[in-house]
Amino acid sequence: MKRIVIFASGSGSNAENLIRFFENSPDISVVQVLTNNPKAKVLDRCKKLKISAFSFNRIAFTETADVFSLLKASKPDLIVLAGFLWKIPENILKAFPNKIINIHPALLPKYGGKGMYGMHVHRAVVENKETKTGISIHYVNENYDEGALIFQAECEVLPKDSPEEVAAKIHELEMEHFPKVVQQLLQKQDKI
Numbered sequence: 001m002k003r004i005v006i007f008a009s010g011s012g013s014n015a016e017n018l019i020r021f022f023e024n025s026p027d028i029s030v031v032q033v034l035t036n037n038p039k040a041k042v043l044d045r046c047k048k049l050k051i052s053a054f055s056f057n058r059i060a061f062t063e064t065a066d067v068f069s070l071l072k073a074s075k076p077d078l079i080v081l082a083g084f085l086w087k088i089p090e091n092i093l094k095a096f097p098n099k100i101i102n103i104h105p106a107l108l109p110k111y112g113g114k115g116m117y118g119m120h121v122h123r124a125v126v127e128n129k130e131t132k133t134g135i136s137i138h139y140v141n142e143n144y145d146e147g148a149l150i151f152q153a154e155c156e157v158l159p160k161d162s163p164e165e166v167a168a169k170i171h172e173l174e175m176e177h178f179p180k181v182v183q184q185l186l187q188k189q190d191k192i
Ligand code: GAR
Pocket: 008, 009, 010, 011, 012, 013, 014, 015, 082, 083, 084, 103, 104, 105, 116, 117, 118, 121, 170, 174
């Protein structure tokens, strides 16, 4: 069984979508969700979906080996950042080479980097009168949103679109593509 660990910081709609997509899979399963936000809605979702979930603080993430040990014990084949807003520390990056991926709600390299997350991205896209935007799924390295691209999908931005309308289009793309890309990556790791 291939094992996925998800990191999320907020609502967790992507985490829930991944959990549901794989819930009846014979060979892939989401085993754990980790969050840096003890009030994140993703924790309520996990409770309902009966998925093990933990929250942690910055000390446990970057100064002690608490989160690192938890991750090691979970033996993930893939670590998926789904709306997770902290940088991944070096010890975790080194321990899981090519096994950490992120989803970003824009067409990287545009609209990436520190502070570019969620509605901030969609507002910037509308302010700059972009005619298209999209999602990017990429490997995670030591810089925000800079690892190698795995997949992108686009949508149109119409002149009348508000940031909220752009967010809804992005949400649709994320719901459709993210689980399939995760599945393909795991199947490629060593043909299941
Ligand atoms: C998603 O749109 C994801 O692409 C974005 O946060 C949202 C999380 O929503 N991630 C970033 O902006 C990372 N820079 P969710 O909590 O409902 O899955």
